[in-house]
Amino acid sequence: MPAVYSLYIINKSGGLIYHKDYGSAGRMDTNDSLRLASLWHSMHAISQQLSPVAGCTGIELLEADTFDLHCFQSLTGTKFFVVAAPGTQNMESLLKHIYELYTDYVLKNPFYEMEMPIRCELFDINLTQAIQNDRFALLGR
Amino acid sequence: MQFFGSSEISPSPPAPTASGNYGHMMYVFNRNGVCLLYREWNRPLRTLNQQQDHKLMFGLLFSLKSLTAKMDPTSVEKGNLGVPLLPGQGCSFHSFRTNTYKLSFMESPSGIKIILVTHPRAGDLREPLKYIYNLYVEYVVKNPLYSPGTPIKSELFNTNLDQYVRGLG
Numbered sequence: 001m002p003a004v005y006s007l008y009i010i011n012k013s014g015g016l017i018y019h020k021d022y023g024s025a026g027r028m029d030t031n032d033s034l035r036l037a038s039l040w041h042s043m044h045a046i047s048q049q050l051s052p053v054a055g056c057t058g059i060e061l062l063e064a065d066t067f068d069l070h071c072f073q074s075l076t077g078t079k080f081f082v083v084a085a086p087g088t089q090n091m092e093s094l095l096k097h098i099y100e101l102y103t104d105y106v107l108k109n110p111f112y113e114m115e116m117p118i119r120c121e122l123f124d125i126n127l128t129q130a131i132q133n134d135r136f137a138l139l140g141r
Numbered sequence: 142m143q144f145f146g147s148s149e150i151s152p153s154p155p156a157p158t159a160s161g162n163y164g165h166m167m168y169v170f171n172r173n174g175v176c177l178l179y180r181e182w183n184r185p186l187r188t189l190n191q192q193q194d195h196k197l198m199f200g201l202l203f204s205l206k207s208l209t210a211k212m213d214p215t216s217v218e219k220g221n222l223g224v225p226l227l228p229g230q231g232c233s234f235h236s237f238r239t240n241t242y243k244l245s246f247m248e249s250p251s252g253i254k255i256i257l258v259t260h261p262r263a264g265d266l267r268e269p270l271k272y273i274y275n276l277y278v279e280y281v282v283k284n285p286l287y288s289p290g291t292p293i294k295s296e297l298f299n300t301n302l303d304q305y306v307r308g309l310g
Contacts, residue, residue, distance in 0.1 A: 005214035006214065023214075024214035024215075025214060025215055025216060025217050026216060026217035026218065026219060032211065032222060035222050036208060036211060036212060036222065039204060039207075039208050039222070040208065042204070043201060043204055043205055043208065046197060046200070046201045047201065047237070047239055047244075048239070049188050049189070049197060050188075050194070050197060050198060050201065051186060051239065051241050051242055052165040052166060052183065052184040052185065052186055052241070052242055052258060053165075053185060053186055053241040053242065054185070054186045054241075055240070055241055056239050056240060056241040056242070057239065057240050057241075058239055059237050059238070059239050060238055060239055060240060061237060061238045062205070062209070062234055062236075062237040063234060063235055063236045063237065063238075064209040064212075064213070064232055064233065064234040064235075065209075065232050065233055065234065065235070066213050066214065066215045066216075066232050067209075067212070067213065067214055067215070067232075069212070083212060083214055
């Protein structure tokens, strides 16, 4: 059973710009992943409205019956979220690391257009490595 | 989704989890989305009027539930996104956390939704929510003067609830 089931990156307007699956059961078609991404974008915004205290920045962790969803929002509004097995630790640092890879291999790529789907080979390679290292780190524990 | 083995009220409330889970507010909805009860203990920020707030909360829970049912990575047949789900059907969720609050959620087999909003550092509140559900059964459902689907106006329920939630912190 993989620790990380899938990764989504959505731009500041809620459009899905990157999606990778690492072994969920059942196929999710492209339309569904696009819908889920924009649904998450709205839920994130609504959760800020319902806060009883000022200064809420949206959902960071959603605990469902069969998975945990960890979300990280960058200062520019890009959201990164991973679907992981319940109780998986260190997802915050994994998300920060993915953000680092995004700034290095996507934002610094002169051919990348902002807010558009990510198609960068180097990003793919380094991301796969990061997820794999994370899996090994989990096995070692 | 867990269904409760016995309907008997637990003799003693579950022990409070991690410290600092001070309650902000609580909602009880029935399966039609009617807000049966709204209690507030500490809410410095109000962005909407009360009715809008209840609607937004119910909408958030409804949509989050369809999101988790569709996203469930362990089931092969997930159905379509947005199709209403019966209580206990599909993958649900029990809490989410933001930087300022934690929302814990429980749905009974009859579609009663109990929502408790606490400090973000609160521990797992699934057992306390079951206890609150037991309080609801004891003081509201078993009250012969209460007609289902109407707002709860039980003094006894409110005092017991306030006492219990204050004890959590």
